[in-house]
Amino acid sequence: MIIVVKRDSKKEQIENLIEWVKDLGLDVHVSVGQNSTVLGLIGDTSKVDVDLVSTLDIVEKVQRVQEPYKNVNRKFHPDDTVIEVAGNKIGGGYFQVIAGPCSVESEKQIIAVAESVKKSGATFLRGGAFKPRTSPYAFQGLGADGIKYLLKAKEETGLPIVTELMSERDIDLFADVDVIQIGARNMQNFNLLKEVGKLNNPILLKRGLANTLQELLMSAEYIMSEGNDRIILCERGIRTFETATRNTLDIACIPVLHGLTHLPVIVDPSHSTGFSRLVPSMSAASVSAGADGLIIEVHNDPIHALCDGAQSLSCEQFEELFAKIKMLVPIADKKFR
């Protein structure tokens, strides 16, 4: 960390600041320039409050040099993390497609979709049992029954399942869930992050609508600091001024995250755009940008979907899209399985 001291600061003030920093267990390297004095803080600065220091009268500017995350940092773990679930690998050159309906509606529905997406090539089944809805009057998901039906679909098709956990209280219901999703709205529900950090299940962590990549990595750090190091990051669009799409897919975050962390990065082209007609092109773009996987909404009867139907592909559209993905994956130096 670097602290730039104002040029008109008194010697005594600077010495007080240096002392305060040393009290935090850090070494200080002082460099006197023409217009300002620069303090270089040496040691573990992750606990220094940048905001606090920056308000001191004598401080011109404070700049963190080290990232505030450790476990998820590629610097300290240069090799890609590869997460294997039921023989399917994500990360480190392996690419997977997760597909399924927004909500689980019935045992029959989820089995039908599972069979269809499996046939097209998907290797994971997704489906919401607990649904975060903006309105208290909207359908909130089948809850425990939804998970039961997902497990039934897994039994029928062999596809491992991915579904969202919204509350610490429901955690026991998720014991047999292959990949537990933490949704965008809970990305900074720190208590929930700590709880799933204690589990062995892989975690699919979605980026919040208005969260920076650094905040996403800090949330992954929360999970990892509790012991669970099987985390898949997921870009699902950010909130901007543009309203032509529901959110703005931040496609460049894929290579940026790959530079900062060893964790795999997948993309949700369905929620990010909000329109099924944009899903094929955004899926293709994500593969070509280097994503390690996709999570796509597929429904066997979009018009009657209980929620988010507008962004679901039909089974036929998904099959067609998968054929294109197959061509693009090897060009992006990735492989399935």
Added chain:
Amino acid sequence: MIIVVKRDSKKEQIENLIEWVKDLGLDVHVSVGQNSTVLGLIGDTSKVDVDLVSTLDIVEKVQRVQEPYKNVNRKFHPDDTVIEVAGNKIGGGYFQVIAGPCSVESEKQIIAVAESVKKSGATFLRGGAFKPRTSPYAFQGLGADGIKYLLKAKEETGLPIVTELMSERDIDLFADVDVIQIGARNMQNFNLLKEVGKLNNPILLKRGLANTLQELLMSAEYIMSEGNDRIILCERGIRTFETATRNTLDIACIPVLHGLTHLPVIVDPSHSTGFSRLVPSMSAASVSAGADGLIIEVHNDPIHALCDGAQSLSCEQFEELFAKIKMLVPIADKKFR
């Protein structure tokens, strides 16, 4: 709700759509124009999925006419809600100032701050016991002990207390808390909203960093739909491209919210700007914009604050600010108590 049908749609398709709408229990008023047919949906349209309808082949545009919230809607409850806590009223022309440190650090500290802010004129004491921190390595608050110290400070000074609840699991610890705060990061933690909706304590609901006013009102609707109608809304800055301040204080949301809802609206000038030097002017601006109250961070020793010190006023600065607030409140047609 209005559905505009594309001009080249087939008669049969339109009839199918009308039938589908009627199946939802709604009446339909059809209006045939030059370039397009317009369907007016009559009845309770809050359950119609706008996104779904808008993806139908024959649909040009869908527009909701009614707001999706009811209980918090001023249309159906024209009179201001006035929330009274220990004799202090917020809303309906009454103005209150909540003050205190970011975090409770010790019994001694919280009592000292409480005594000081009370002397200056504050009528509520705030202080964090459970702290949402971006980093798992940052100070997370004293937890249950923090609440114990707050209650002790209340006993000493008579000031009712405001503190943040982060997890459903901690709810029992908050029984004696006068006003329970739901933080910005939990504004769409729907399970938590439902739980506090079942309580009798007034709720201070902070707007999320990237949430629209409609979403804020929908979250208040979650609480109210469970029975708790004592909700104070709080603007605390939104995330934008500008980095000169920590967040952008959306000051215009005060009159906008007053138009849409009967609930009181207060402002947090400390978190929104992130700098103590901006707190006085933003407090004054909020009063003049019509806010029903302020929640301000005050600390007796900012440099040693464990978190967020950069945005805390000293007790002396708070006293000076309060003197100015006293002049502005009556000009804004508000009164204390």
Added chain:
Amino acid sequence: MIIVVKRDSKKEQIENLIEWVKDLGLDVHVSVGQNSTVLGLIGDTSKVDVDLVSTLDIVEKVQRVQEPYKNVNRKFHPDDTVIEVAGNKIGGGYFQVIAGPCSVESEKQIIAVAESVKKSGATFLRGGAFKPRTSPYAFQGLGADGIKYLLKAKEETGLPIVTELMSERDIDLFADVDVIQIGARNMQNFNLLKEVGKLNNPILLKRGLANTLQELLMSAEYIMSEGNDRIILCERGIRTFETATRNTLDIACIPVLHGLTHLPVIVDPSHSTGFSRLVPSMSAASVSAGADGLIIEVHNDPIHALCDGAQSLSCEQFEELFAKIKMLVPIADKKFR
């Protein structure tokens, strides 16, 4: 256009409003519902001021049904516009790559880059002669000399040239420029748009940093309404809260624009990200998302580039990237030439 009237409006007020609308030369279709009366405005509503109407006491909501643009609207011109420059076609299935340095620095430099990018496969040469710089103290381009050197490079290599016009006063210098670029900061310099609308040169219109797609189309409409219908739209990143990249590449705008307009859409992966290491993946993503071309910064000596070097590829990196683009273009159902 649809106007929803408040339910407690007086009959007389509604009649006044209808009369006012009719005075604008429009027909009105009145539909009386349970809670509100809906007026459907029939005719050319492009001149009705939505904001004005929405402030009238009796108006609940106003909603435009038709897009406010005509010439650029795909509805009225369903076939793709194909722009041909020196035998190179853009749009309608044809894909082109424009490459070159941020700034023209010397005759020698621009010819060297031109020869290199041509060898790699680029079919247009870009280079800035007039540079929009945030700081008055930064290099502002070689001006007229820059254009002279570009034309020299064209003479040597046969590559048509693309360069930015910043001021109406310089327009005569651009007579021989093959494609005139209007930069992001001038997207709403309406006088400049009108002037280039009177020319025959194709226009490369860059999206402003914080402009919606509708505003981009309205700016294209400005140009087209003056007679020039050879417009190439260019996405170059929008301003959001995320600071990990210079701007956020709005990749989904490619299919969205293709739905709304018949004009070709290209992407600038260099300016949007601000880092050369992100250019290859964002170029690949743009091709797979359906872009009609790319405009890429390439420099023969990045470290000494006078501006924006951070986002320039070396000639070798560009050659490698072009090899990948060649594989992706046919998969996206596009072809060169």
Added chain:
Amino acid sequence: MIIVVKRDSKKEQIENLIEWVKDLGLDVHVSVGQNSTVLGLIGDTSKVDVDLVSTLDIVEKVQRVQEPYKNVNRKFHPDDTVIEVAGNKIGGGYFQVIAGPCSVESEKQIIAVAESVKKSGATFLRGGAFKPRTSPYAFQGLGADGIKYLLKAKEETGLPIVTELMSERDIDLFADVDVIQIGARNMQNFNLLKEVGKLNNPILLKRGLANTLQELLMSAEYIMSEGNDRIILCERGIRTFETATRNTLDIACIPVLHGLTHLPVIVDPSHSTGFSRLVPSMSAASVSAGADGLIIEVHNDPIHALCDGAQSLSCEQFEELFAKIKMLVPIADKKFR
């Protein structure tokens, strides 16, 4: 400027970098830490390309210490700039209200509004002659005639006039205009900035919709670097995700700008919100936040305004608002004249 070098960099690479910096005429102070080497650049770093340096292989991070603006910087000019026009002072404790219609519509209209706002207390008349409109089909202003009518109104009332210049070509028409406005969309029309920098007329520079405060100051620096130091900065709302208001009024920019620059800062509450009902509260908030003035839209017949009527106050509403402003100005330690 500080350059943090990666810890695994070779000695030779670091020496090359130091040499390169010295070639730019700067001194370098080297500080070797545990994990990284820090270079402190001493001298005028305003011409060093931060983006370029940050892409070098061996560079971890680059941080500017000095602001890139000089003339507008309060550090080098601690005293407030006071701009006097026809005896009315803005800045340095003086507060003014500019009022008038969005567009000049006729001689009669502008004189009527001028007389009314003068009676209420306004000391400047505003009115658009050249109007930047998103649509080529919208009313574009009366042009030269508009300025003629404004000058006539000035003759009648003595009020100095403020009106917008959109094009370098029209500059001669503005010789007698008391304050020349540069609109939000032209804030980075650098050629126009340079031209008005050569004039003697005071310039009202509006912040762009998506421009940072630093960019606003750099645009002011463009004007000042050409010799014109009479600049009034104007906040008029920024573009965010929130759609309840047209733009988000960034009220905190007032004290932030006052800290960074000596130039006066005024607020436009009309354009920023887009609704006349929000103008009174936002005007009051701006005064209390420390603004040096307001520019308010006032119309004698809002329903027939040719543009932006939705955000105009009637003359009666303006009179009422002015009475409140009079109470707030002294509390904000400001005075009229």
